[in-house]
Amino acid sequence: MTNRKSWVYLNDRLARYLFISSAILVSLIILCIIWFVGMQGLSTFKEASILEFFTSSKWSPDNGKFGALTFIAGSIGTTIIAILLGGPLGLAGAVFLAEIAPPWVRSIMRPATDLFAGIPSVVYGYVGITVIVSFTGKITDSPTGYGMLAAGIVLAIMILPTVISLSEDALRSLPRTYKEASLALGATRWQTIRRVLVPAASPGILTAIILAMARAIGETMAVQMVIGNSPRFPDSLGSPTSTLTSNIVMEMGNTPFGSTWNNALFMMAFILLIIALIMIILVRTASRKGAAR
Amino acid sequence: MKAHQSDRLASALLWVGASAIVMLLVAFLVLILGRGLPHLTVEFFNGPDGVRGQLFNSFYILFLSLVFSLPVGLGAGIYMAEYAPKNKLTDLIRLSTESLASVPSIVFGLFGMILFVNMLGLGFTILGGAATLALLNLPILVRVTEESLLAVPRSYREASLALGATMWQTLRKVILPTALPGLITGITLVAGRALGETAILIFTAGMNVSRIPFDVNPLAAGETLAVHLFAVKSNPLPGTNADQIADGTAALLIIMVIVFNICLTIPSRWLQHRHQGKNKA
Numbered sequence: 001m002t003n004r005k006s007w008v009y010l011n012d013r014l015a016r017y018l019f020i021s022s023a024i025l026v027s028l029i030i031l032c033i034i035w036f037v038g039m040q041g042l043s044t045f046k047e048a049s050i051l052e053f054f055t056s057s058k059w060s061p062d063n064g065k066f067g068a069l070t071f072i073a074g075s076i077g078t079t080i081i082a083i084l085l086g087g088p089l090g091l092a093g094a095v096f097l098a099e100i101a102p103p104w105v106r107s108i109m110r111p112a113t114d115l116f117a118g119i120p121s122v123v124y125g126y127v128g129i130t131v132i133v134s135f136t137g138k139i140t141d142s143p144t145g146y147g148m149l150a151a152g153i154v155l156a157i158m159i160l161p162t163v164i165s166l167s168e169d170a171l172r173s174l175p176r177t178y179k180e181a182s183l184a185l186g187a188t189r190w191q192t193i194r195r196v197l198v199p200a201a202s203p204g205i206l207t208a209i210i211l212a213m214a215r216a217i218g219e220t221m222a223v224q225m226v227i228g229n230s231p232r233f234p235d236s237l238g239s240p241t242s243t244l245t246s247n248i249v250m251e252m253g254n255t256p257f258g259s260t261w262n263n264a265l266f267m268m269a270f271i272l273l274i275i276a277l278i279m280i281i282l283v284r285t286a287s288r289k290g291a292a293r
Numbered sequence: 294m295k296a297h298q299s300d301r302l303a304s305a306l307l308w309v310g311a312s313a314i315v316m317l318l319v320a321f322l323v324l325i326l327g328r329g330l331p332h333l334t335v336e337f338f339n340g341p342d343g344v345r346g347q348l349f350n351s352f353y354i355l356f357l358s359l360v361f362s363l364p365v366g367l368g369a370g371i372y373m374a375e376y377a378p379k380n381k382l383t384d385l386i387r388l389s390t391e392s393l394a395s396v397p398s399i400v401f402g403l404f405g406m407i408l409f410v411n412m413l414g415l416g417f418t419i420l421g422g423a424a425t426l427a428l429l430n431l432p433i434l435v436r437v438t439e440e441s442l443l444a445v446p447r448s449y450r451e452a453s454l455a456l457g458a459t460m461w462q463t464l465r466k467v468i469l470p471t472a473l474p475g476l477i478t479g480i481t482l483v484a485g486r487a488l489g490e491t492a493i494l495i496f497t498a499g500m501n502v503s504r505i506p507f508d509v510n511p512l513a514a515g516e517t518l519a520v521h522l523f524a525v526k527s528n529p530l531p532g533t534n535a536d537q538i539a540d541g542t543a544a545l546l547i548i549m550v551i552v553f554n555i556c557l558t559i560p561s562r563w564l565q566h567r568h569q570g571k572n573k574a
């Protein structure tokens with residue numbers, strides 16, 4: 001009896017240690033990623049200058065020119081286009097789902113947005129190549145249509161599910177009394193949405209937008225397939241250019257591991273990692289502010 | 294009444310926006326399936342350029358990545374939901390899980406490349422790809438596990454503990470069975486995402502496929518369907534029917550996504566139903 005009892009307690013203790021160690025393992029992984037990618041990336045600056053990397057757009061590694069400004073500008077540009085196009089549409093979808101949609105419409109639209117989230121990014125890229133570039137070619141008067149606008153449109157569609165589901169959650173988590181008080185004062189539904197509900201849910205909506213930006217700037221395959229992949233500074237919406245992610249994919253295979261060129265590509269990945277971590281801190285602050293109110 | 298007019302107008306615009314979103318999805322599906330379905334023949338799978346190997350690799354890598362990530366992800370999620378005290382360490386673990394969830398997949402890919410391809414000297418392998426893919430799964434698994442365990446009513450735990458069960462017995466016999474529908478939904482979600490992942494696998498599992506059908510050697514290079522679509526679309530080999538292969542592959546991927554989405558809802562509903570039925574009886 002005592003023997004069996006101690007066995008039970010031993011099991012209990014063992015399980016507990018297993019759970020703690022898996023939690024700690026998960027935390028160690030992010031540190032390892034920062035360390036490995038960071039060390040590999042920062043060793044670029046043994047041979048190239050930091051100032052040149054961030055301020056010059058001359059990218060010709062064969063001649064020792066490591067200016068990554070083109071890629072940084074390309075990444076930021078496509079992300080901004082994606083947010084400008086996808087943000088308002090997604091927010092409209094979220095308001096519609098939370099406040100207006102009759103239950104049967106909701107039961108169609110919710111799974112539809114989930115399906116959007118499940119489509120692999122290469123398939124978005126495939127649709128981009130087959131349909132969207134010919135459309136952007138027409139509006140921007142460029143022969144191919146590859147470029148920032150095409151990438152921005154593809155990304156705008158890709159971030160829709162993130163914006164919709166997180167903003168809708170934020171709107172739904174508001175106390176019912178807000179809405180009832182506003183309607184009782186004689187406000188219309190639209191006035192209630194615009195003046196009460198959306199401002200009250202703004203920390204959550206901000207979180208949705210930030211996470212959507214994080215997804216857009218780190219997106220690789222879909223962007224690589226429609227951006228055109230030329231190391232040219234993005235001076236117009238319809239000319240081929242590159243982003244941080246697309247350039248890593250293009251050049252990683254052709255450069256020997258450990259060379260300065262290769263390290264520079266790891267440095268670009270490190271920039272993406274740092275941006276992602278900054279976004280997470282922003283999200284935490286936004287949600288803490290929301291909780292404090 | 295100006296306010297009422299703008300109310301009407303806004304409602305109309307929101308309806309238009311929402312229908313635009315749904316129409317966009319319908320257009321996607323019609324376009325992809327319309328172009329691809331005619332190519333999904335036996336030849337497409339078994340022919341000289343067939344994707345049989347890629348299809349197998351997709352599921353093989355998915356399976357291995359779940360084998361790697363499920364124990365750790367579930368364990369960490371259980372810890373966060375059931376054991377974690379409110380202290381600095383717990384905060385740190387939560388922060389790092391959230392950060393891990395925000396890491397772009399290409400960064401995982403490069404990390405896996407440093408670790409498996411270069412430091413361990415394996416080259417491009419199914420094993421390295423699956424292990425790196427497991428890192429992508431981990432944070433989602435932790436969150437899903439934590440959420441579904443927290444949804445189990447407190448009284449279940451208290452009743453079990455009051456009967457003298459240890460925490461482990463309570464978990465195994467009470468909490469985990471009750472949380473099972475949520476866990477299954479979460480795992481399906483993770484699997485669906487992993488199945489379409491590309492950026493990680495290009496740098497870790499490579500873009501070659503074994504010539505042996507259904508090769509289970511984990512140290513072989515393993516191109517998956519999603520990687521294949523990228524490869525044939527971005528640099529098509531001259532002389533092959535690359536466009537048809539791309540169309541067919543895209544359609545196949547979409548069909549897999551739809552099947553996963555259906556799986557996402559059915560088993561959890563069925564389990565919930567059964568569970569509630571049992572409680573009533």
